[in-house]
Amino acid sequence: MQIIHISDLKNYIGQEVTLRGWLFNKRSGGKVRFVILRDGTGYLQCVYFKGNVTEDTFDAADRTGQESSIEVTGKVKEEPRAAGGYELDAKGLTIIQNANNYPITPKDHGIEFLLDNRHLWLRSKKQVAILKIRHRIVKAIRDFFDDRGFTLMDTPILTPNAVEGTSTLFETKYFDLGSAYLTQSGQLYAEAGAMALGKVYTFGPTFRAEKSKTRRHLTEFWMVEPEAAFFDLNDNMDLAESFLEYIVQTVLKEMKNELGILERDTSKLENVKKPLPRISYDEAIEILKKNNVKLEWGKDISGADETIISNQFDRPVIVHRYPAEIKAFYMKRDPENPKIALAMDVLAPEGYGEIIGGSQREDDLDQLLERIKEHNLPQEAFEWYLDLRRYGTVPHAGFGLGLERTVSWICGLDHLREAIPFPRMIYRNTP
Amino acid sequence: MQIIHISDLKNYIGQEVTLRGWLFNKRSGGKVRFVILRDGTGYLQCVYFKGNVTEDTFDAADRTGQESSIEVTGKVKEEPRAAGGYELDAKGLTIIQNANNYPITPKDHGIEFLLDNRHLWLRSKKQVAILKIRHRIVKAIRDFFDDRGFTLMDTPILTPNAVEGTSTLFETKYFDLGSAYLTQSGQLYAEAGAMALGKVYTFGPTFRAEKSKTRRHLTEFWMVEPEAAFFDLNDNMDLAESFLEYIVQTVLKEMKNELGILERDTSKLENVKKPLPRISYDEAIEILKKNNVKLEWGKDISGADETIISNQFDRPVIVHRYPAEIKAFYMKRDPENPKIALAMDVLAPEGYGEIIGGSQREDDLDQLLERIKEHNLPQEAFEWYLDLRRYGTVPHAGFGLGLERTVSWICGLDHLREAIPFPRMIYRNTP
Numbered sequence: 053m054q055i056i057h058i059s060d061l062k063n064y065i066g067q068e069v070t071l072r073g074w075l076f077n078k079r080s081g082g083k084v085r086f087v088i089l090r091d092g093t094g095y096l097q098c099v100y101f102k103g104n105v106t107e108d109t110f111d112a113a114d115r116t117g118q119e120s121s122i123e124v125t126g127k128v129k130e131e132p133r134a135a136g137g138y139e140l141d142a143k144g145l146t147i148i149q150n151a152n153n154y155p156i157t158p159k160d161h162g163i164e165f166l167l168d169n170r171h172l173w174l175r176s177k178k179q180v181a182i183l184k185i186r187h188r189i190v191k192a193i194r195d196f197f198d199d200r201g202f203t204l205m206d207t208p209i210l211t212p213n214a215v216e217g218t219s220t221l222f223e224t225k226y227f228d229l230g231s232a233y234l235t236q237s238g239q240l241y242a243e244a245g246a247m248a249l250g251k252v253y254t255f256g257p258t259f260r261a262e263k264s265k266t267r268r269h270l271t272e273f274w275m276v277e278p279e280a281a282f283f284d285l286n287d288n289m290d291l292a293e294s295f296l297e298y299i300v301q302t303v304l305k306e307m308k309n310e311l312g313i314l315e316r317d318t319s320k321l322e323n324v325k326k327p328l329p330r331i332s333y334d335e336a337i338e339i340l341k342k343n344n345v346k347l348e349w350g351k352d353i354s355g356a357d358e359t360i361i362s363n364q365f366d367r368p369v370i371v372h373r374y375p376a377e378i379k380a381f382y383m384k385r386d387p388e389n390p391k392i393a394l395a396m397d398v399l400a401p402e403g404y405g406e407i408i409g410g411s412q413r414e415d416d417l418d419q420l421l422e423r424i425k426e427h428n429l430p431q432e433a434f435e436w437y438l439d440l441r442r443y444g445t446v447p448h449a450g451f452g453l454g455l456e457r458t459v460s461w462i463c464g465l466d467h468l469r470e471a472i473p474f475p476r477m478i479y480r481n482t483p
Numbered sequence: 484m485q486i487i488h489i490s491d492l493k494n495y496i497g498q499e500v501t502l503r504g505w506l507f508n509k510r511s512g513g514k515v516r517f518v519i520l521r522d523g524t525g526y527l528q529c530v531y532f533k534g535n536v537t538e539d540t541f542d543a544a545d546r547t548g549q550e551s552s553i554e555v556t557g558k559v560k561e562e563p564r565a566a567g568g569y570e571l572d573a574k575g576l577t578i579i580q581n582a583n584n585y586p587i588t589p590k591d592h593g594i595e596f597l598l599d600n601r602h603l604w605l606r607s608k609k610q611v612a613i614l615k616i617r618h619r620i621v622k623a624i625r626d627f628f629d630d631r632g633f634t635l636m637d638t639p640i641l642t643p644n645a646v647e648g649t650s651t652l653f654e655t656k657y658f659d660l661g662s663a664y665l666t667q668s669g670q671l672y673a674e675a676g677a678m679a680l681g682k683v684y685t686f687g688p689t690f691r692a693e694k695s696k697t698r699r700h701l702t703e704f705w706m707v708e709p710e711a712a713f714f715d716l717n718d719n720m721d722l723a724e725s726f727l728e729y730i731v732q733t734v735l736k737e738m739k740n741e742l743g744i745l746e747r748d749t750s751k752l753e754n755v756k757k758p759l760p761r762i763s764y765d766e767a768i769e770i771l772k773k774n775n776v777k778l779e780w781g782k783d784i785s786g787a788d789e790t791i792i793s794n795q796f797d798r799p800v801i802v803h804r805y806p807a808e809i810k811a812f813y814m815k816r817d818p819e820n821p822k823i824a825l826a827m828d829v830l831a832p833e834g835y836g837e838i839i840g841g842s843q844r845e846d847d848l849d850q851l852l853e854r855i856k857e858h859n860l861p862q863e864a865f866e867w868y869l870d871l872r873r874y875g876t877v878p879h880a881g882f883g884l885g886l887e888r889t890v891s892w893i894c895g896l897d898h899l900r901e902a903i904p905f906p907r908m909i910y911r912n913t914p
Contacts, residue, residue, distance in 0.1 A: 057681070059632070072713050073681070074875045092681020092712070093632065121875040151874040171675040171867045172874065180679055187635040194625065201490070201524065204618040208905040209640070209665075209688050210653075210703050212913045222641075224653040224665070227694070232912050234640075234655070241905060244602040248611055250488070250504070250523020257640050257687060263658070272641050281523070282503050436602045436914035443582040443603065444505045444552040474639040474672060481663050482643045483867035 053125060058094035061138040064128045071096065071140070072148075074175070075120045077158065078113055085113035087145065089124055095177075097134055098124045098142040105143055112145045118157065119175065121148035170474055171483050181310035182470055185303060186459045190255075192302040193276050193453075196295055197253045202278060205245040205252040207238030213433040222261045222271075234259035237452060240382070240437050242279035243413060246448055247440055253278040263478055267467040268355070268405060270456055272476040279450030285394040285412045288449040289370050292398055292408050293328040295453070296368055300324035303462055316464040320402060323367040328398070330370045336361050350375045355405055362399040368407070372396040381423040383411040396451065404461035410451020417441040484556060489525035492569040495559045502527065502571070503579075505606070506551045508589070509544055516544035518576065520555055526608075528565055529555045529573040536574055543576045549588065550606065552579035601905055602914050612741035613901055616734060617890045621686075623733040624707050624884075627726055628684045633709055636676040636683040638669030644864040653692045653702075665690035668883060671813070671868050673710035674844060677879050678871055684709040694909055698898040699786070699836060701887055703907040710881030716825040716843045719880040720801050723829055723839055724759040726884070727799055731755035734893055747895045751833060754798040759829070761801040767792050781806045786836055793830040799838070803827040812854040814842040827882070835892035841882020848872040 055070045056063075073091030080086070083102040088095055102110050116122060126142035155165075156172055166173045173179055197204075210232040214221050218233070226232035238254035245252035255276040262269060278291065300321050303311070311318055331339070333353075340347045343360050347353065353361070353371070362369055372395065376385055379393040386392035398408035414420045420441055424431050431438075459471035469475040474483065486501045487494075504522030511517065514533040519526055533541050547553060557573035586600055587607065597604045604610055628635070641663040645652050649664070657663035669685035676683035686707040693700060709722065731752050734742070742749055762770070764784075771778050774791050778784065784792070784802070793800055807816055807824040817823035829839035845851045851872055855862050862869075890902035900906040905914065 057632070072877070074678070092634075092677075092679065119875040121877045149876045154874050169867075169870075171672075172870060174675060174679040183636065183676075183680060184634060186637075187629075190635055191625070191629055194622070198618075198622055201488070203523075203615060204621055205614065205904050206617075206688070206705060208703060208907055208912075209690075210907050210912055222655045222657075222663075224655045226653075226912050227692075227909050229910070229912055232653075241602075244605060245614075245904065246523075247505070248523065248605040249614065257637070259640075261658075272639060274637060436600075439600075439603060443585050444550040445580045446503070446552045473636050473676065476639055476641050478658050479660070481639075481641055481657050481660055 058089070058091050058096045058136065060093075061096070061128050061136065065130055065138075066128065068125065068127050068143075070123060070125045070144075072123045073121070075116050075118060075122050076177075077118065078116070080114065085110060087113050087116070087122075087124065087142070089122065089140075090175075092180075094136050096136065096138065096140055097131075098126060098140040098145075100142050100145065109143070109145050112147060115150065116145070116147055117151045117154060119154040119172075120151040122146060123148060167469065167475070167480060168483075174473060177313055179470065181313040182459065182463050182465070183473065185307050185310050185314075185463055186455075186471065188303055188307050189299055189459055189462065190455070192299045193255065193295075193455075196298045197276075197278060200251070202251040202253045202280075203245070203249045205238075205242060205249070205254050206256060207235065207241035207245075207254045209235050209257065211235050213430075215429050215433050220260050220262050222259050236260060237275065238277050239279065239450060239452065242277055242450060243437070243440055243448065246279040246281045246450070247444065247446070250282075251278070251280040265478060266355075267469075268457065270468050270472065270475055270477060273468070273472070274455035275452050276455065277450060277452040279448065281446050281448045283412070283449040284447055285372065285396060285449060288410055288412065288451060289330060289372065289396055292370065292396070292410065292451055293326050296328070296398065296408075297325050299458065300462060311463075314463050316462075320366075321462065325367065328368050328370050329365050330372060331361075332373045333371060333375065334373075336371050339364055350377060352378045358399050358405050359403045362401050362403070362405075365401065368398050368400050370396055370398050379411070381427040381429060382413050382420070384414045385419070394449075400457070400461045402461070402464075404457065407457045407461060408451050408453045410449065412447065412449040415441060415445045415447050417445065489520070489522050489527045489567065491524075492527070492559050492567065496561055496569075497559065499556065499558050499574075501554060501556045501575075503554045504552070506547050506549060506553050506582075507608075508549065509547070511545065516541060518544050518547070518553075518555065518573070520553065520571075521606075523611075525567050527567065527569065527571055528562075529557060529571040529576075531573050531576065540574070540576050543578060546581065547576070547578055548582045548585060550585040550603075551582040553577060554579060598900065598906070598911060599914075605904060608744055610901065612744040613890065613894050613896070614904065615741050616738050616745075616894055617886075617902065619734055619738050620730055620890055620893065621886070623730045624686065624726075624886075627729045628707075628709060631682070633682040633684045633711075634676070634680045636669075636673060636680070636685050637687060638666065638672035638676075638685045640666050640688065642666050644861075646860050646864050651691050651693050653690050667691060668706065669708050670710065670881060670883065673708055673881060674868070674871055674879065677710040677712045677881070678875065678877070681713075682709070682711040696909060698900075699888065701899050701903065701906055701908060704899070704903070705886035706883050707886065708881060708883040710879065712877050712879045714843070714880040715878055716803065716827060716880060719841055719843065719882060720761060720803065720827055723801065723827070723841065723882055724757045727759070727829065727839075728756050730889065731893060742894075745894050747893075751797075752893065756798065759799050759801050760796050761803060762792075763804045764802060764806065764823075765804070767802050770795055781808060783809045789830050789836050790834045793832050793834070793836075796832065799829050799831050801827055801829050810842070812858040812860060813844050813851070815845045816850070825880075831888070831892045833892070833895075835888065838888045838892060839882050839884045841880065843878065843880040846872060846876045846878050848876065
């Protein structure tokens with residue numbers, strides 16, 4: 053008999069098939085037993101009628117514990133009331149391994165218990181849906197850049213310098229070369245790539261040894277960072293809005309089932325379309341003022357303030373042209389006002405905060421040298437980076453998007469810890 | 484005037500266009516100047532005739548140094564003798580920034596000098612071709628698994644245990660939780676994923692703090708690791724051969740130009756098609772014997788021996804069923820012979836050695852407990868992994884493919900260091 057997956061059921065209506073997987077749940081009536089099989093591709097209700105099957109098979113359903121590995125056989129039936137539209141008129145039930153006392157029962161469990169059992173918690177319906185959406189978001193990200201002439205450039209994880217101190221860096225001994233540090237961003241390397249390949253993106257894990265315990269922080273998270281030569285701040289904002297539209301609309305179109313499992317209110321995602329509203333930092337201050345929040349010019353916008361600003365809009369909002377002194381040394385100054393950096397952040401709606409941060413980069417050698425001095429950075433560590441301005445410098449720009457924040461927003465999660473298979477936080481690095 | 488990329492020239496024949504990029508090279512005759520522009524999408528010869536252009540423009544070519552950033556204008560001409568099939572009948576040449584004394588000239592440079600200047604070396608024709616092939620290989624890898632129902636599962640980089648000692652591990656302090664270690668493989672985590680999602684793959688950077696100075700070793704490299712439930716050793720070998728065929732045939736079809744730049748003998752790659760030869764470890768010993776190499780049963784196959792074996796075949800060869808004692812604790816024993824592990828390696832041709840290593844995994848709790856004891860591993864660190872055998876264990880298998888070894892083989896490189904943008908080796912972690 054043919055062994056198939058639940059996702060293939062539509063091609064086998066009326067046929068006898070075998071499926072393998074795990075017992076997700078079960079119910080029983082007087083003369084009927086229901087076994088819900090999961091196999092990674094979906095869920096299937098298998099119905100055993102007393103009399104239609106051997107007594108041993110009928111009883112097997114009672115003996116089989118949650119998350120036992122099983123093999124079922126039966127005839128595929130259309131059943132409009134079932135979640136996937138099909139049901140199995142089941143004949144056989146073979147227990148591969150009977151699992152006793154599976155720790156994660158359908159009742160509620162505390163978060164620490166679930167995180168301790170993350171290797172099992174991943175099997176739950178909601179976590180499977182999140183992982184599948186994460187997968188689709190990653191694919192959408194890569195397809196977007198691949199289809200637009202960007203070349204993938206994997207930048208190094210082990211980096212040689214701790215130019216701004218070691219307080220938020222993970223440090224490791226590197227043979228006889230002293231210390232190496234886990235990357236916080238591939239951007240500087242991506243800039244070298246943009247001068248070689250025109251348009252590049254880097255997409256890999258990044259690290260912050262920050263003592264932040266908020267729901268918006270992980271110590272290990274994935275970031276995608278496009279960087280393009282001959283790009284200015286406007287090109288960068290255009291790219292960011294096309295990018296977000298593509299990701300969100302792709303997930304809405306292709307992951308309806310999973311968004312349904314998560315009970316996500318998708319009406320808030322449907323608006324994520326070009327053009328996104330663009331406001332300057334000065335305009336952001338005005339919005340805060342109207343909402344009785346006084347932000348002094350030159351101060352950074354806090355998480356709470358971000359929520360006030362993003363609540364004014366029905367889709368993500370781009371905030372641009374920040375005070376230079378709260379932004380990184382490599383950001384280009386506005387030629388019309390040296391107090392302004394050509395920076396941009398994108399704030400997600402519904403209180404999800406900053407999901408993109410980017411800027412046009414300083415492409416002038418002398419300006420960049422000045423910035424390095426102002427920020428008290430060691431010039432020597434940046435000689436290679438300065439070379440990019442010595443040899444054929446061009447205007448260029450890029451941004452970074454945090455993957456887990458994006459997954460969290462699109463899935464409507466409370467905390468980043470569910471947006472990655474095995475989250476790493478200040479108080480947890482297991483399992 | 485329209486600003487275009489070199490890759491778009493075919494749509495602008497006979498039209499006046501503007502292109503931006505870098506001066507790759509130049510030549511001059513009496514009344515003609517040739518400027519080779521590169522823009523990341525290709526190379527274009529721009530021809531300036533004296534009299535056709537202003538004197539200043541004609542002289543500009545002489546004044547412009549290698550790798551200067553420039554903007555050129557002119558009319559697109561078909562030119563069958565040119566590499567890309569087009570040439571620019573050039574009118575304008577604007578120097579964005581004149582680069583003086585670019586360090587990497589067309590003459591030969593030593594490898595240490597080139598690695599010191601890796602941020603600039605990336606701009607050379609050969610390195611651009613390698614990066615583009617690497618990009619295409621990564622895309623082929625992801626497409627292959629995405630199209631076959633595998634879900635991406637990013638496994639953690641920071642892992643909590645050093646179960647086999649710290650000698651090949653990069654170690655870092657992890658807040659108040661003691662040490663964390665950079666991952667050497669995502670496999671154990673992927674096994675948890677396979678029980679949740681059926682088929683998964685992990686694809687990310689992995690680390691070995693090994694004191695190996697060979698051309699086959701990097702301290703930081705990317706690895707893709709599929710893992711599938713209800714998979715046995717044969718399924719695993721089937722998957723590996725389809726996978727390699729897909730990668731190599733995709734690159735052959737789509738990256739002809741780049742393989743040409745690398746002067747790769749592609750006849751050796753054309754054979755990479757199913758079925759791949761499959762030999763047991765015992766048969767490998769026989770082959771070595773016929774080549775006057777005596778390998779005692781139970782010893783591992785060395786790099787030199789791998790080359791002798793792979794030289795017998797015109798495509799990659801799968802070696803399976805190794806002595807259990809030279810293989811990892813998690814590999815399943817052959818039910819017909821407990822001295823044998825259901826392991827498999829794939830050896831690339833042309834002396835490129837092992838590119839894939841994999842196995843069926845031990846799915847029996849008691850067997851796995853015994854293995855952990857035999858290998859003197861601390862059971863406590865594996866409790867979560869043992870849970871996968873306690874709750875619904877199923878036969879499963881998977882493998883790992885090293886990205887840089889694959890790039891190196893397909894591109895025909897001498898050393899892994901050119902297969903990744905910024906290589907990390909025992910004696911180098913800069914720039």
